[in-house]
Amino acid sequence: MSDDWKRLAAEAALDEVRSGMKIGIGTGSTAEHFVRALGRAVAGGLDVVGVPTSERTAALARELGIRLATLDEIPALDLTIDGADEIDPALRLIKGGGGAHLREKIVAAASATLIVIADHTKLVPVLGKFPLPIEVVPFGLGATRAAIEHVLARHGLPVSLSLRGGADHPFVTDGGHMILDAALGAIPDPAALAADLVAIPGVVEHGLFIGLAGKAYVAGPDGVRVVTAA
């Protein structure tokens, strides 16, 4: 069911795309539905150029005949359509469950707006049930980890970090970095936490997306609805 909802949300968001647009293309299972819908529209004559947010998305988009570019070629995009792991009422997000949040955030920030696609289980009253992905450079991992723990403690949050993939086979992002997932529970002040995390040398980016999403297409048992910030 959840996958059908993801597909419905993704297909509904295609309404936002017009010929001539430059669009950011997200990553993940919901974004994959969007890429497939976009591929069908392109085959039917829609003329867009896309900037993918991961190698995975790039490969699928290429396979489907979607014209691609980089942010070096096109530094400003009309919109980005992407999934999310959690969405709060202010349309603040947690992203990075698939490890793509660094490129996703760069692409979203280069876009006039970010449109989120999701099934209704992603809507939460308060962010934090989904572990927060924190992308770090491998050099100095121990020191970076200690600095993150210090920040979490200062915010009164649980200090529980796990290296994605484990020490023997750590997950490596498209940027060649690693991910520490922070099991936090409710995050009382996401903006303050976001600022403190990104200020740590060694932290490349975290999965809190604040002030980026303009609207969300959310699908559930009652169909698709468009959600804007409360």
Ligand SMILES: O=C[C@H](O)[C@H](O)[C@H](O)COP(=O)(O)O
């Ligand atoms: O790193 C991955 C992305 O942020 C995804 O957009 C996010 O994890 C949601 O993925 P899914 O649509 O598979 O639930």
